Amino acid sequence: MSDMRELQGALEAAVSEVGKVVLGKEPQIRLALCCLFARGHLLIEDLPGMGKTTLSQALAKVLGLDYKRVQFTSDLMPADILGVSIFDRRESVFNFHPGPIFTQLLLADEINRTTPRTQSALLEAMAEGQVTIEGETRALPNPFFVIATQNPIDQSGTYPLPESQLDRFLMRLELGYPHPRAEREMFERQHHLDTERVNLKQRIDASQLEQIRQAVTQVHASASVLDYLQRLVAYTRQAPEFAVGLSPRGALAILQCAKTWALMNNRGHLVPEDIQMVLPAVTAHRLIPGGDYAGDSLALVVQMQSNVDVVRP
Amino acid sequence: MWSVIAQFALVAPHLARIPVWVIGVYLFAALWRSMVYRGRWSFPGRMLKLALIVTSFISLYLSYGTFLGLEPTVALLLIGFALKLIELAQRKDAYVLLFLGYFVCVTEFLFSQDLLIVFYSMFTVLLLTTALLALHQPQQHKFNPRTIRLAGIMLLQAFPLMVVLFFLFPRIGPLWTVPLKSQAAKTGVSDFMRPGDISRLSQSSEVAFRVQFEGAIPNASQLYWRGLVFSKLEDGAWRSLDYYEVPATERRQKQPELVGDEIRYDIIMEPTQQGWLYGLRHAESNRSKVMSTADFRLYSPVVLEDEYHYTVESWPDAVLESELSQWRRKTELAVPRGSNPETLALAKELRLQHKNDRDLVNAILKKFNEEEYVYTLEPPLLGEQAMDEFLFQTRRGFCEHYAYAFTLLARAAGIPARVVAGYQGGEVNPVNKTIIVHQFDAHAWTEVWLEGEGWVRVDPTAAVSPDRIEWGLERAVATEGSFLSDSPLSLLNFRSVVWVNNLRLRYDALTWQWQSWIVGYDAETQYTVLQNWFGEISARKFVIVLLGSWAIVLIPVGIWLLTKRPVKAISKLDKYYLTYCDKLGKRGLSRAMGETPGNYAVRAKRKFPGSASEIDRINGLYAQLSYQDKTPESGTQLLTEFKRGVQRLKI
Numbered sequence: 001m002s003d004m005r006e007l008q009g010a011l012e013a014a015v016s017e018v019g020k021v022v023l024g025k026e027p028q029i030r031l032a033l034c035c036l037f038a039r040g041h042l043l044i045e046d047l048p049g050m051g052k053t054t055l056s057q058a059l060a061k062v063l064g065l066d067y068k069r070v071q072f073t074s075d076l077m078p079a080d081i082l083g084v085s086i087f088d089r090r091e092s093v094f095n096f097h098p099g100p101i102f103t104q105l106l107l108a109d110e111i112n113r114t115t116p117r118t119q120s121a122l123l124e125a126m127a128e129g130q131v132t133i134e135g136e137t138r139a140l141p142n143p144f145f146v147i148a149t150q151n152p153i154d155q156s157g158t159y160p161l162p163e164s165q166l167d168r169f170l171m172r173l174e175l176g177y178p179h180p181r182a183e184r185e186m187f188e189r190q191h192h193l194d195t196e197r198v199n200l201k202q203r204i205d206a207s208q209l210e211q212i213r214q215a216v217t218q219v220h221a222s223a224s225v226l227d228y229l230q231r232l233v234a235y236t237r238q239a240p241e242f243a244v245g246l247s248p249r250g251a252l253a254i255l256q257c258a259k260t261w262a263l264m265n266n267r268g269h270l271v272p273e274d275i276q277m278v279l280p281a282v283t284a285h286r287l288i289p290g291g292d293y294a295g296d297s298l299a300l301v302v303q304m305q306s307n308v309d310v311v312r313p
Numbered sequence: 314m315w316s317v318i319a320q321f322a323l324v325a326p327h328l329a330r331i332p333v334w335v336i337g338v339y340l341f342a343a344l345w346r347s348m349v350y351r352g353r354w355s356f357p358g359r360m361l362k363l364a365l366i367v368t369s370f371i372s373l374y375l376s377y378g379t380f381l382g383l384e385p386t387v388a389l390l391l392i393g394f395a396l397k398l399i400e401l402a403q404r405k406d407a408y409v410l411l412f413l414g415y416f417v418c419v420t421e422f423l424f425s426q427d428l429l430i431v432f433y434s435m436f437t438v439l440l441l442t443t444a445l446l447a448l449h450q451p452q453q454h455k456f457n458p459r460t461i462r463l464a465g466i467m468l469l470q471a472f473p474l475m476v477v478l479f480f481l482f483p484r485i486g487p488l489w490t491v492p493l494k495s496q497a498a499k500t501g502v503s504d505f506m507r508p509g510d511i512s513r514l515s516q517s518s519e520v521a522f523r524v525q526f527e528g529a530i531p532n533a534s535q536l537y538w539r540g541l542v543f544s545k546l547e548d549g550a551w552r553s554l555d556y557y558e559v560p561a562t563e564r565r566q567k568q569p570e571l572v573g574d575e576i577r578y579d580i581i582m583e584p585t586q587q588g589w590l591y592g593l594r595h596a597e598s599n600r601s602k603v604m605s606t607a608d609f610r611l612y613s614p615v616v617l618e619d620e621y622h623y624t625v626e627s628w629p630d631a632v633l634e635s636e637l638s639q640w641r642r643k644t645e646l647a648v649p650r651g652s653n654p655e656t657l658a659l660a661k662e663l664r665l666q667h668k669n670d671r672d673l674v675n676a677i678l679k680k681f682n683e684e685e686y687v688y689t690l691e692p693p694l695l696g697e698q699a700m701d702e703f704l705f706q707t708r709r710g711f712c713e714h715y716a717y718a719f720t721l722l723a724r725a726a727g728i729p730a731r732v733v734a735g736y737q738g739g740e741v742n743p744v745n746k747t748i749i750v751h752q753f754d755a756h757a758w759t760e761v762w763l764e765g766e767g768w769v770r771v772d773p774t775a776a777v778s779p780d781r782i783e784w785g786l787e788r789a790v791a792t793e794g795s796f797l798s799d800s801p802l803s804l805l806n807f808r809s810v811v812w813v814n815n816l817r818l819r820y821d822a823l824t825w826q827w828q829s830w831i832v833g834y835d836a837e838t839q840y841t842v843l844q845n846w847f848g849e850i851s852a853r854k855f856v857i858v859l860l861g862s863w864a865i866v867l868i869p870v871g872i873w874l875l876t877k878r879p880v881k882a883i884s885k886l887d888k889y890y891l892t893y894c895d896k897l898g899k900r901g902l903s904r905a906m907g908e909t910p911g912n913y914a915v916r917a918k919r920k921f922p923g924s925a926s927e928i929d930r931i932n933g934l935y936a937q938l939s940y941q942d943k944t945p946e947s948g949t950q951l952l953t954e955f956k957r958g959v960q961r962l963k964i
Contacts, residue, residue: 220942224887240449269941272909292404306907311887311894 004215007208008266014203018058021197022051024182028173030264031281032059032147037212038260040170040253041126041146043111043285050175052149053109054197059147060105063209064202066141067105072114074157078121082131096133101125104141108148112158122146123165143209163288170253171278172285174298212263219259220269228272229255231308232279236287239307241300243290250286257282272310279305319440320398320410323417331388332376335395338369342398349399357399365396387420407448414441428820428827439464470874473866480839481859504587505552506543506734506757508699512690512711515786517752520583521736522591523825524748527577531593533738534782535629537758537770538591538750540735542608544644549652549699551717551732554644559607563640566605569595569767573630581828582621588613591735591750593627594770600624608731609633609768620828632767637729645729645762653721655701660725670728670763677722678776681715684708688715688778690786712781715773716757729762733770738785744822753786886952890935893959897921900964910935924964931958 011033018029032055035042044052060067070081083099100106101122108122125131126146130139148169151158166172178186186193204212229251237245246254257278262270284298320339348354357365369392377385394417397410418437421430443464503510522538543551545558556564576593590603590611597605600623604612613621634641648657667673687709695702700718703710710718716732723730737756739748758772775782843858883891894904894913902920904913914932918925934955938948 222940222942224884224939271911271936271940273911276907276909306905309906310909311890311904312883 003211004266007211007215010204010208011212011264014062017062017200017203018055021058021193021200022055023186024179025051025055025175028175029055029059030261031171031173031278034257034260034264034278035171035173035281036063036145037209037264038170038216038256039143039213040257041148041168043166043169043172044147044149044175045152045172045285046149046175048151050177052175053107055175056107056147056149057197058200060107061200062203063105064205065104065143065145067107068100068103069107069109070100071109072111072118074113074115076114076118078118081118081122082125082133085134094134096136096138098138101131102138102140104143105145105147108146110150111148112150112160114159116159116162119159119161119165122148123161123168126168143206163286166285167247167249169285170257171281173281212260216256216260216263218268219262221255221259222269225270225272225275228308228310229258229275232275232304235304235308236283239304241290241303242297243288246283246286250283253286254279254282276305319414319437319444320394322437322440323394323414331384331391332372334372334376335388335391338392339395342395345399346401356402362396362400369396383423387423390417390420404448411441411445411448414444428824431827435468439468442468470870473870474863477862477866480842481862504541504589505550506713506717506732507550508695508703508710508714508717509692511713511734511755511757512692514755515690515711515753519752520821521585521750521752521754522580522582523821523828524739524750525579525746525825525829526748530741530746530748531576533785534775535593536738536748537594537733537756537772538736538739539594539596539610539733540589540591541733542610542760543732543734544608546647546649546721549697551720554608560640563607563638566607566609567634569609569628569631569633569635571595571628571631573628576627576629577624578627579622579624579829581825582617582623584619584621585617588616590621590623592625594629595631595633596625596627598623598625622829634762635765635767637762642729642762645731646724646727648721648724653698653700655698656704656718656721657725659704660722663722664726670761673726673728674723674761674763674771677719678771678773681719681773682776686710686715686777688712688774688781712774713757715777716759719771719773720759723759723761731760733758733760737772737782740785742818742821742825744818745825747822747825749821756781886935886938886955889952889956889959890939893931893935893962896959896962896964910939921964924962927958927962931955931962934958 014033015026015029018033019026022029032042032044036059042056044055046052057067057069070076079099081099081101083097083102085094085096087093088095111119111122125140129142129144130137132138150161177183232254233246233251236242254275258270258274261274261278262268265274267274280298280301284301287297287301289297289300345354345357349356369389373385373389373392377388379385390413394410394413397406397413400406401410415438418434418441421434439461443461446464446467447460541553544554545552578593580591582590590598590613592598592611595609596611598611602613602615603623604614606612611623611625637645663673663676667676685708688711689709690711692710692714693707695707700721703714704718713732713734720730720732734755734757736750736754737758738754739750741747742749756774758770758774760768761771762768772782843855890910897903897913897917900921902917908916910932914928917928921928934951938951938955
């Protein structure tokens with residue numbers, strides 16, 4: 001239990017550390033950490049200039065992960081990410097030069113600016129945990145995270161990710177405009193913030209990360225909570241507002257994130273609040289609004305939350 | 314997809330009645346719709362829609378010459394129904410279209426309540442319901458043939474309720490009326506008769522009415538269905554007396570003495586758009602809506618726009634009007650002056666030979682029988698002095714010629730006489746022992762008044778062609794080949810094919826059942842039925858019966874539905890928790906569906922700070938029991954504690 005307390009302390013420290021540069025976004029920071037602890041990849045979606053990159057950089061630093069950043073452009077090729085073999089004249093062999101993907105945390109900035117071909121190379125690596133280049137399979141480091149950022153798809157010059165690939169991301173977060181108070185603080189401490197961004201400290205190390213991951217598996221999910229989860233999943237499959245319901249993978253994703261969330265709140269068991277907290281971030285990008293309900297699937301998830309009873313079957 | 318199928322199925326029965334261009338509108342709308350569906354065309358603009366509406370109205374007016382009346386309104390509805398198709402952008406529009414479809418389905422019954430139409434309408438209702446269902450299914454744009462099965466099950470579930478509503482729901486009179494069927498032709502015998510009228514009617518194989526006798530069916534030669542009595546000869550045509558032509562004292566029927574055996578039978582009339590009813594002599598009906606007139610006819614003050622069912626009792630031996638009033642005698646003896654001089658002369662001559670009225674009548678009949686008079690469906694046209702021409706030159710005529718001639722002769726000879734029109738004979742349906750009377754059974758005969766015997770039926774046609782009375786028209790004109798020559802497609806022409814005839818008779822028997830049970834079930838029969846079952850009817854009793862029968866019908870359906878669905882058991886713990894929620898709910902703080910116990914507790918504590926500790930405790934126990942990993946023995950103990958906590962909670 002002392003371990004748990006220690007972990008909790010590290011966790012809070014990490015949250016406040018990231019909070020130094022991303023002001024007034026504590027829930028999003030916690031969700032982002034939750035996603036990473038649950039071994040998932042994270043997609044941050046918002047308009048340009050909302051702090052997507054700042055958040056991902058800060059997360060990488062705080063977790064002390066070795067990270068690389070790739071700015072996706074429309075002419076980026078798969079080899080630019082995965083790596084390429086170059087012929088060495090002197091030794092008469094092909095030498096593999098690993099691409100930026102061989103890192104613990106990859107920041108894929110503006111993933112929807114690149115072509116589907118490059119996108120799928122990345123997403124495949126995300127799913128498999130390994131890459132195959134020129135017939136040779138190379139394992140990616142462990143842990144391996146991708147934090148991708150993207151602009152909302154209705155911006156011009158983008159290649160929106162297809163739904164099947166969105167599914168590879170455990171969570172999708174939206175940052176939104178900062179609170180006026182936080183924004184004011186940002187104005188006032190502009191220069192200060194820049195230096196802080198550089199000086200962020202690591203708060204969680206690799207062994208702690210592994211500990212957290214182990215502890216998540218110990219979190220107890222009671223029948224009652226699982227019933228609630230099943231009711232939610234069933235709702236997405238039956239209700240007319242969704243064209244396609246949640247897949248079993250999507251349902252497992254909710255459970256995994258909720259357990260992590262419970263652990264982050266220092267609880268050894270799941271409560272419905274855990275599920276409700278992670279639900280929008282985990283499910284909104286997996287659900288497609290159906291028929292006449294075109295529009296924001298996030299709003300539909302919130303609506304679903306209020307339509308499914310927590311207690312009564 | 315389903316809705317388009319349903320729409321075309323709905324319009325199909327109306328095809329014969331609506332102008333051709335309306336069908337054009339349908340095809341046009343369907344084409345546009347499919348183009349929109351494929352994304353080639355877009356929805357029509359506002360101005361175009363306005364133009365379409367205006368054009369439709371104008372075309373409709375040009376087609377019918379009016380907007381009032383049933384056909385134009387139905388056609389208008391159908392056009393709107395078609396044009397709605399190209400406006401089908403949202404779910405809301407689809408609802409409008411489908412519910413309009415149900416309405417269109419009902420309009421079909423304004424024209425016909427035939428059994429086949431009923432089955433067809435059930436089919437269209439099924440299609441409509443399927444379309445409505447398909448609208449609520451995922452992947453609604455795909456065509457799913459299984460939807461129709463679901464719709465069928467739903468309709469079957471609704472069927473018992475339909476039956477109950479049909480038999481028990483009060484028949485409420487219409488709140489307004491529209492001029493119905495302005496354009497519909499009046500069928501059957503009309504209220505005046507010129508030579509040639511009935512022979513024209515005899516070309517029709519439509520059914521006039523059906524009869525079912527309570528006992529044995531009388532001999533065909535006794536089946537004279539009286540419908541109209543023509544007492545007035547004017548401008549070469551026989552007319553029945555108008556209401557105002559009869560003096561007030563003569564308007565009531567002189568009730569004859571009812572002697573001899575009575576015959577009881579049920580008649581269901583096909584719609585005629587007229588008011589008179591048919592019956593054997595002397596007929597009385599127990600139906601309150603059937604009136605009897607001074608010339609012993611049955612009459613319905615309401616025009617028969619639908620099938621009409623009535624029960625009649627007849628006394629064939631009753632003496633009608635044993636004493637003739639002055640006015641009546643004068644009326645029934647009137648002969649127009651100056652016309653048909655030769656006929657009048659013949660009458661005088663006969664009078665001189667025969668002093669007795671009865672002998673005189675026989676003499677005329679004998680003349681028809683022995684001299685060369687021909688019974689034909691194709692009589693020659695007659696000129697100004699019709700009867701002179703007929704009696705002395707052409708000598709070819711149909712029943713109305715003979716009736717006309719006989720009546721004229723009798724009147725000229727001083728015997729009160731009049732023409733009676735109606736039907737004679739009928740086809741016996743061996744399947745259910747009904748008699749089917751067709752339009753070609755239309756007949757005209759005469760009645761003479763004889764001292765001491767009252768009005769006596771005399772059929773001069775029988776003297777010319779006894780076959781007509783014994784065997785019907787077909788046999789009587791068999792050599793001529795003129796029977797039903799105008800309606801070659803009628804099933805009656807195929808009577809020689811055994812199975813066709815059997816099928817026709819069976820279907821006719823079914824029609825009788827249908828008409829007597831369903832179509833004829835109006836407010837009056839309903840009242841009688843209810844009275845037979847439940848005694849004297851009071852409003853209170855009626856409501857109880859109505860609601861009770863609904864319950865009887867709906868409860869089994871409900872039970873079936875509920876047992877089919879697996880009932881989710883609720884755990885004891887959750888039950889206590891819900892009691893707690895109810896307790897708080899009664900104090901104005903109910904739990905929202907998606908609200909977690911924790912959040913609810915926070916709200917509760919804020920609202921009832923006095924009970925904060927109890928709420929905390931209950932909520933804590935619930936969270937512990939419901940969500941935490943627990944050992945079974947401490948679980949039961951905690952559960953009792955939780956239960957007690959909920960029970961003791963007072964706010």
